[in-house]
Amino acid sequence: MAVYAEFFKHANFSGYSESFTLGNGSRYWWIKFGSKLRNEITSMRANAYSGFDGNVYGFTGNDFLGDYASLNMSEGWTCWWSNVGSKLNDDIESALLINRNKSEFAVELKDQIAGVFKSKLDEKLAGTQAHRRGEPRVFSLFWPSFDPTKKLVRIEQDLRVELDWWPDYDATIRYDIYLYLSSDGKVKGYVKWAHTWVEGGIFSGDILDELHPKVVAGAADLNSELQNKLSLFSSFTFRSLYLLPGPQPPMPPPSSDFGRIGNAKDNSTLVLVF
Amino acid sequence: MAKLSRAEVEKLSRNERIEMELKLAAEHGMFPKNRMLLDKGSSAQMSSQVLISADSVLIPTHEEIRMNDLDYRMAVRDSNPVPDALKPLLHRESPKTLRDSIRRNLDSLNTANRELMMTKILGQMRDLQIQSDADQSNEDLQRIIARAVFGTGEFKDIEGEPGGAFQNKK
Structure with a gap:
């Protein structure tokens, strides 16, 4: 287990919620929200633990595109959006939880x-x-x-x-x-x-x-x-390759870089694990 | 006749637009070979898989595809629920038994067993969510688990941002 994320219907982590746990055997957990939370989410929070850092993204599109709110967690840290703001409020339809390794090149x-x-x-x-x-x-x-x-x-x-x-x-x-x-x-x-x-x-x-x-x-x-x-x-050997939506998140993040609001079409980040 | 502006075209009805475009095209000696009477807002599109020689070094092997692609788990809420018939095979414990077991495991959490127990408890919570529809007792339990497993911190937003971060205290 490495990333634990919760999505809430109301601000400040209240109202109906759903939680997801990404184990350390997978890179991604992808979620398409159902009728209870689709276009209903206002706040979200997440932790990273057990040897991994992590990122969580909530997207306005149901296909991991559109505007997003992201969280960047160092291992042992909790990050949150107590309110994702008017641009994303009640508009999030899909989410990604992503395990991040400690030794990576992005x-x-x-x-x-x-x-x-x-x-x-x-x-x-x-x-x-x-x-x-x-x-x-x-x-x-x-x-x-x-x-x-x-x-x-x-x-x-x-x-x-x-x-x-x-x-x-x-x-x-x-x-x-x-x-x-x-x-x-x-x-x-x-x-x-x-x-x-x-x-x-x-x-x-x-x-x-x-x-x-x-x-x-x-x-x-x-x-x-x-x-x-x-x-x-060509002269490097890697253990794993994966993609992130948008620009490279600062990892490990200082607490002021707990997350960002962006658009999935802003960029694509390739991550290579040593 | 001079070229029409987009604004002028937008004012035309669908039939007027088709008629006008055909007329003006004919004046320029152009006739659509593959005429499409598309509604405003519609489009024509085509997708092709790019062909690469089967012996190209760019084509991944089955093992490489497996290694690169099978790195995710998925949850599609509502549209793809776990069929009832599969639930007993996936999880033999009833929701009540799971809830009781989670509570017992939470009580036994200590510094020495935290890493092991948090994995077990979060796994049990995931099983419980699959087993039973979300209800208030699950939601309450989930909050207790989050506090117990990750410790408590103050969700105090960074100034000027509706969000923040803290290091978990156990």
């Missing part, structure tokens, strides 16, 4: 991936009707319905597709990267999924037919860049 993936992705994509889109709209989002995707045993790193980019006679069509492309440890403890990974979304209109189908094969083909370039990045870890 890296925020947005810094590693976004810049290279952006410049490669701009090269590909030059001279086409599609243009990048805004910055890429890099975030952790936990056990999605289309690949329910996997934790993935998603790169998501909004596009604008120009037509001469009609307002631009909005589109979004997404790549999902599967990172894993090989049996000899090396970090490996590849692009596992490619997705394309186009807003509704007469030409949605035509744009999708044109764009999606290019998105799928672009996975090969992304894979090459990914292998370059992962080669930085």
Whole structure:
């Protein structure tokens, strides 16, 4: 047992509550709240013990996405939100409890991936009707319905597709990267999924037919860049690899860093255990 | 005809919008090959698993998949309750017996056995929650357990934040 978390219907740990205990044999405990607490949670608290630090996240989405309130516990500490605030109050639908090891290396993936992705994509889109709209989002995707045993790193980019006679069509492309440890403890990974979304209109189908094969083909370039990045870890051997939502939480946290309010799409943190 | 703005298009009904988009596209010599009469707010999307050669060194083995992916436990409340038929197999003790046993174990907590007993007590509490629907007696017991296992501290929020942290005192 390493992380114990309680979620309460009312502020200051009152009203109906549910508790969860994450044993030290698992990395994650994931929860999708039922009718008694879904969109009802106002306060939460958690402890870490038995040789582990821990993090707890409560998300507004039922798929571990959306805004979140997190707690960062050193072993032997209790952390809490006595009130998760107006942004999240009565809006939390799912939660993650995560065991943290003492000897880890954590890296925020947005810094590693976004810049290279952006410049490669701009090269590909030059001279086409599609243009990048805004910055890429890099975030952790936990056990999605289309690949329910996997934790993935998603790169998501909004596009604008120009037509001469009609307002631009909005589109979004997404790549999902599967990172894993090989049996000899090396970090490996590849692009596992490619997705394309186009807003509704007469030409949605035509744009999708044109764009999606290019998105799928672009996975090969992304894979090459990914292998370059992962080669930085080639001389290290790790015992475990896992993902955290958002930016890296300070671990072990000083008590002033007991938690944060954020959004799951802010970042993805890769954690490697020595 | 000049290109319409998004605001102008938003004012059109669905039928007007379809008619106008087709008309303007035709003026530019464009005809949708894969015409979709989508409602406002709808979309077209496609997902593909990226194909990688089966002999690629990037493909994990079954053992590597097992090692990397089977690292979680899950709880889906309501939609996936433990079937009654499975409960006796999972947990042979009745809720009453479990509650009594938890209380006895709480009474026997001391510095020497704390680490061992806290694991046992929290496991029993988890079993009790699976065995019986949440009720007031479970909720009260859960609070007693939290205090007994983690010690007491004052939940005094950090100034300016509705939250905080303390080191557990046993």
